[in-house]
Amino acid sequence: MADASAAQVFWCPETAPTSVVWLRPSAGSSGLPLSSSADVIAQRRTVEGLHLRLRGGLQVYVEGGDPSAPLAAMIPIAGSFSAALKGARDLDRILSGGVISEDLTLQQQVRLRRSLIALDAVQAQATYRQIAVQIFGPEAVARYDWRTSSIRDAAIRLVRTGRAMADGGYMRLLGGASS
Known part of the structure; x- marks a missing residue:
């Protein structure tokens, strides 16, 4: 049986906000680019942007598709606000060299x-x-x-x-x- 974590499934941010962080080019230079510490293990380019799977299972969707540009996390206030915040916190942990904590016991x-x-x-x-x-x-x-x-x-x-x-x-x- 194949390992589900090895499957090349890329989720949309609105479907899985704890697992996918939506990044958009930042106005000016106030955002941060995804650095090499992001540890990209898989990617898929679409017309609208770039989906990246990072170590630990977190995914990011880079609107416009340029991860080297200054980026800002988009966290919609409506809907799954706290879930999107958790995803952004997990991305911060990964970019700082940390690991994502388990959601399930x-x-x-x-x-x-x-x-x-x-x-x-x-x-x-x-x-x-x-x-x-x-x-x-x-x-x-x-x-x-x-x-x-x-x-x-x-x-x-x-x-x-x-x-x-x-x-x-x-x-x-x-x-x-x-x-």
Whole structure:
């Protein structure tokens, strides 16, 4: 299975404001150009500008397409204002040589991973019991009566969460959907 982080997906700033910082040429020389410390790992040029993926997964969209020009971050007041601010803070950290902090706790990451495993399994016609065995192991499933087991309930909730993510809930992770 291919690693999703290796996929060449470039998001739009309005879709994923925590993950994509919108930069525009600055009036005068008051902005800063993207320096070599930005550590660009992938790029895609469009008619309107340049999309760059930086180390740590952050993306920037350079309107006009010249990252060597003085640039300013565009943070729309309406919509996902705080999400866009977080993206700009993350860009500042990267340009200062730092790293982006994780948005999800380890427990949240494990739950999301399990939810996607459960979604894949249910789409492949697996039963809740088969999903529970795949995620929690056969010993955990065999330990209790299946009909009243908390493992059964957990498998059902994981499938429900996976379906919700597939139906657009993933947008909350990108910061583009209002909660």
